Amino acid sequence: MGGRISPSIMCADFRNLETTIRALERARVDYLHVDIMDGSFVPNFTLGPDFMNSVREMTDIPFDIHLMINRPEDFLPIFTIRPGDIVTVHQEATIHLQRTLQRIRDTGAKVSVALNPATPIYTLDDILDDIDIVLIMTVNPGFAGQKLVPATLGKIQKLKQYLQQSGHSHIEIEVDGNVSCENAQKMRLAGADIFVAGTSSIFKKDQDLYELTEKFREYIT
Numbered sequence: 369m370g371g372r373i374s375p376s377i378m379c380a381d382f383r384n385l386e387t388t389i390r391a392l393e394r395a396r397v398d399y400l401h402v403d404i405m406d407g408s409f410v411p412n413f414t415l416g417p418d419f420m421n422s423v424r425e426m427t428d429i430p431f432d433i434h435l436m437i438n439r440p441e442d443f444l445p446i447f448t449i450r451p452g453d454i455v456t457v458h459q460e461a462t463i464h465l466q467r468t469l470q471r472i473r474d475t476g477a478k479v480s481v482a483l484n485p486a487t488p489i490y491t492l493d494d495i496l497d498d499i500d501i502v503l504i505m506t507v508n509p510g511f512a513g514q515k516l517v518p519a520t521l522g523k524i525q526k527l528k529q530y531l532q533q534s535g536h537s538h539i540e541i542e543v544d545g546n547v548s549c550e551n552a553q554k555m556r557l558a559g560a561d562i563f564v565a566g567t568s569s570i571f572k573k574d575q576d577l578y579e580l581t582e583k584f585r586e587y588i589t
């Protein structure tokens with residue numbers, strides 16, 4: 369299977385959201401990546417449950433919900449989660465990670481854990497049976513338009529080997545942050561499966577979203 373595309377909706381032009389969604393549907397993207405920030409886990413605010421509900425009324429594309437919030441277990445009930453969505457929580461954001469993952473599992477969504485650039489892979493040792501996806505942050509979370517943290521490329525490769533050697537090769541690898549066409553190609557070679565496409569690749573001022581998305585796909589097949 370080729371790499372999958374998850375466009376970061378926080379990078380969209382909100383004045384033309386409907387047009388954006390239709391272009392992404394036409395380009396057959398796999399998910400819509402929805403960044404939720406709380407001004408505490410990360411120094412920024414972005415989208416929330418009301419916004420998500422509005423987008424749900426426009427499209428059936430599954431959501432890839434990236435919770436950059438502290439104590440995500442307290443807030444899961446306020447989100448409309450559907451089977452087939454991905455829900456990601458950060459390893460760093462809760463002291464009850466396993467319980468939180470179980471709660472996501474109960475919703476029928478795919479269960480995903482994100483690691484900040486400074487968080488080691490071995491912190492996943494005891495929860496590998498509870499997850500479907502590991503999201504490697506390739507920038508520090510909080511803002512679009514940042515530069516890749518170079519060490520994260522090697523981290524993707526290391527994670528791929530780690531999953532294979534521990535008998536968990538079914539777990540998929542997602543990458544988020546400065547996933548440009550060139551970086552995506554390297555990340556694909558390193559073992560990434562799902563690619564968050566933002567301002568570095570498909571959301572560029574005065575350029576055609578559909579065409580950039582089709583072009584991006586060529587780098588991750």
Ligand code: DX5
Pocket residue numbers: 376378379401403434507509510511512513514544545546547548564565566567568569
């Ligand atoms: C944060 C976001 C950003 C961003 C990705 O989790 O998901 O990483 O929107 O887009 P870039 O880095 O290409 O601007």
Ligand code: ZN
Pocket residue numbers: 376401402403434544564
């Ligand atoms: Zn994200």
